[in-house]
Amino acid sequence: MDIVIKLSQFLLSLSLLIILHELGHFIPAKLFKTRVEKFYLFFDVKYSLFKKQIGETVYGIGWLPLGGYVKISGMIDESMDKEQMALPPQPWEFRSKPAWQRLIIMLGGVTVNFILAFIIYIGMAYAYGDTYVANADLKDGVWITNPALEKAGIKTGDKIISIDGHKIENFDDDTNLKVVMAKEILIERNGQQQAIKIPTDFIDDLSKHEKSLLIRPRMPFVxxxxxxxxxxxxxxxxxxxxxxxxxxxxxxxxxxxxxxxxxxxxxxxxxxxxxxxxxxxxxxxxxxxxxxxxxxLDIKSLEKLGYYKISTKEYSLAESIPVGLEKGKNKLVDYGKQLKMIFNPETKAYKQVGGFAAIYNIFPDSWSWEAFWSITALLSIMLGVMNLLPIPALDGGHVMFLLYEIISGKKPSDKFLENAQMVGFVLLITLLLFANGNDIYKAIVK
The missing domain is CATH 2.30.42.10 (PDZ domain)
Incomplete structure (x- = not known):
């Protein structure tokens, strides 16, 4: 039953993100009178679970849950439809539209991803508020649950004062993420403050231990x-x-x-x-x-026993907007930092890149709408950022060539775009194999 719940959350989140991302391309394409031939959830390699043509567009569900797509007439994409591209351009085709319209169509998907994430964070602020323990209330310090952090020099009972110069006011779900990406942590031990430099390969060391959390409030033995x-x-x-x-x-x-x-x-x-x-x-x-x-013990029991004072802040709808926007911005910045670490060979963070199994494992075994929406918002940001990477087969690759066209006034040839698309496709498959290969390797090693 746990597997069913976990899988249901995974597929629902993935489907929602794919459909909305593709709608981000579909809607501006329709507004600019560009023909959309197919709109698919998942890939229909030789077979569709469902399909129905409405007007000029075939809507369907494929059997391979690795993403989704819209096929726009007159566009060099993963379909590599060279026969269509060999014909004279038609007014309803993507290639016949002005560069600024094509740019809007290509940016539509990631724009929806970012807007969706911010809307979810606003909604979560309004529905759930914020629950946290004030850092000042952790009078006996924190519990170090991952040996990698102990190796770095932080011990159970230490008080976390600041991370990379930013004072920690509240201990919440984001504190562990801040620690993972930290370069320097200021702690207080036995009344004395000291700065702990975090090793460059800290993330690689983390991967050698199964503990998911690094630090947490100290808990009683129940x-x-x-x-x-x-x-x-x-x-x-x-x-x-x-x-x-x-x-x-x-x-x-x-x-x-x-x-x-x-x-x-x-x-x-x-x-x-x-x-x-x-x-x-x-x-x-x-x-x-x-x-x-x-x-x-749950949070309320810990508070009743006098271990911690749990603070809950509720927001009106108006208050939720700036709170949600700020949280979305912070998540976006944090993910950008994570990508920077992944592309830095010294951190060895690339070893932690995961595929679909890693995403599946993020979801809890029991159904939680709060957890579901939180994970979906984060995945939406990740999908938006990843699609903006300047790889030809991704939206970011198309955007890169369109910006070149707008700035230089010269449009890359169809042959060049076809070759670039093929190179990008090979690169994407390589990255996909690497990420999912990491998942398999970790499963075997564990």
Whole structure:
């Protein structure tokens, strides 16, 4: 069932983005009286799951879910329709339209992608607001959950003051992304501030560990369930560890240190059970475990127990507009930084480039509209930026040649455009194979 939910979110998001992107080309083409021969969701290589002709356009769904397309008459695209291009230009064809109209048609798809992302962020600000923990309220610092960050020099209990000179006011979902792209992090440890330089190959080091998050607020050790063969029958589900062997075990990381120091021993403990402190004894295994599965607490429970003060900010529709626009802008800038890191061989970030499996794995196992729209907005930005890359087979390649034509007054020959399209297509297939090959490699290695 989890797979069905995950796949449903993936396909719904992908379909929505493809249809709207292609509509961005379709609508201006129609406005400029340019014939659109086909409008397809997914690719129809030799076969269509569905197709229906309405007017001059065939609308359909292909069987290969690697994207979608609109086929515009008189345009050199992935169809490489040389027979049509060999005929005299017709007034309804793309090649017969003024350069400025062709430019608008080609920019329509990415324009829709960016507008869609900003609209989603505005809607999310209005529907969900912002939930966060003020950074000042993380009095005991953060929990480092990825060894790569520890290797870089940041420890559990450190307080994150600023990242690349920008003060961290709130700890939220974007904090981990900022850390991933950081060059320098200012922390406070034992009352002293120090700047930590992040290694250039930090992202490559991250890839060697399965932990998805780098840092998170420090969490209590909550008993999720007691294993059948556990000697610690005195522990009950929902127990929260308070002390172990007379030492404070307020947080999970503290408890793990104490357990590792008392392997094979029976030690006293205090747990919070039904909001009352209850003394018990526990047997620590030779591996430093209690024979339990740790659980978790939701945000409201953590706040009720006094761990954190959770702040929620709601916005009116008018307030949501600047908030959503700002968030969209920040996501766009952040993605630009990520691309810059990917194209910098020193970071080795190219090893983390993923294909469809990587996108599929972003979606949660349980249905969440908030998560769905958040991921869809980010994917829309990614799709827009990637399509603007100056690769001939992409929108950005067509835009590049059109700008050359507008500036120079000279139109590249059809033969040149055909060759450029072929080179771009080969480059795209190479990138596609590389990205999805990375997914396969990671799956095999893990």
């Amino acid at each position: 008993i999720g369930s007691v294993q059948a063969d556990s000697p610690n029958t005195s522990l009950k589900p929902k127990d929260l560890l308070i002390t172990l062997n007379g030492q404070e075990a307020k947080y999970y990381d503290q408890a793990k240190v104490i357990l590792n120091a008392n392997k094979g021993k029976t030690i006293p403990a205090v747990v919070l059970r039904d909001l009352k402190q209850t003394p018990i004894t526990v047997k620590v295994s030779d591996k430093g475990t209690l024979g339990v599965v740790s659980g978790g």
